[in-house]
Amino acid sequence: MKENPIRSLPGIPFLLGVLVVAILAVWLFVTGARQDPATGAPSVPLLLGGVLLGVVALLSLIGLYTVQPxxxxxxxxxxxxxxxVKDNGLRWNNPFYSKRKISLRIRNFESGRLKVNELDGSPIEIAAVIVWQVVDSAEAVFNVDDYESFVHIQSESALRAMASSYPYDQHEDGQIALRSHPQEISQHLQEQIAERLGKAGVDVIEARISHLAYAPEIAQAMLQRQQANAVIAARTRIVAGAVGMVEMALAELQKNGVVQLDEERKAQMVSNLLVVLCGERGTQPIVNTGSIY
Structure with missing residues (x-):
């Protein structure tokens, strides 16, 4: 069901008219209640007119309502x-219409910390902040029972589905992960929530991750794995640089003819240089004052 805007009448003129009619009804009723000097009985037409005008004034008063910005x-x-009706202020419509007010203001809520399994099967804790707004009042009222509860439940459902579709950490180049690609993850989450809430007349303005961590029972193990990966990556880079430096040193020695080394001495030199370049601590050199042979 789509929203159908309709006109409403200004309420101030109707309020003034209701006051006039109410005063007239009271005057007629009081006048009619007085005994007629000729007959000694109240005036029935005046009483009926007062009651009728009172009913009209009451019904007109029920038709008044206010719409906030x-x-x-x-x-x-x-x-x-x-x-x-979206016209602000005091408005008037048919008094028999039932009226339900819907806020069109921008609202947000933060989901609770959900415990889900990411793509690799590791349990994680994740939470998100959702910024949303009602854009179709009719759909919000008639398509779902409680649109606010619907927003909360569907948002958490979309968050669970999204979290299980990506790994926590990036394992390959170009792979989208929860921790390394916050912008892409937020965009995907917003699209998933917007698709679920479209039938409720709700527009999702923003969705972003507010909390992301491994579950407590595996947090320590995952930290050790991250540290191990960092050490391996650092060692790989150090070894690659050391091999390049050794190759350069041997090439320069051979090019300039500084010294001629056989294969055994080359191997010993390579071993010594790799120990010096790849060691965690500074090495203590041993100066050979005799022949290298």
Missing amino acids: NQSAVLSLFGKYIGT
Whole structure:
């Protein structure tokens, strides 16, 4: 069901008219209640006129309602949707219309910390902040029972589905991960939530991850694995650089003819240089004052 904007009448003129009619009804009733000097009985026509005007004034008063800024009023008549009023201020419509106020303001909520398994099967804790707004009042009222509860439940469901679709850490180049690609993850989450909430007349303005961590029972093990990966990556880079330096040293020695080394001495030199370049601590050199042979 799509929103159908309808007109509403200004409420101030109707309020003034209701006051005039109410005063006239009271005057007629009081006048009619007085005994007629000729007959000694109250004036029935005046009494009936006062009662009738009082009923009219009461019904007109029921038709008045207020609409705040960034708010809409969904009108229905005996279960049939009539339309939506977004004009601010005191308004008037058919007094038999039922009116439900819907806030159009931007709202947000933070999901609780959900415990889910990411793509690799490791348990993680994740939470998100969702910024949303009602854009179709009729759909929000008639398509779902409680649109606020619907937003909360569907957002958490989309967050669970998204978290299980990506790994926590990036294992390959170009792979999207929860921790390393926050922008892409937030965009995907926003699209998933918007798709689920589209039928409820809700627009998702922003969705972003507010908490992301491994579950407590594996947090220490995952930290050790991250540290091991970092050490391996650092060692790999150090070894690659050391091999390049050794190759350069041997090439320069051979090019300039500084010294001629046989294969055994070359191997010993390579071993010594790798120990010096790849060692964690500074090495203590031993100066050979005799022949190298």
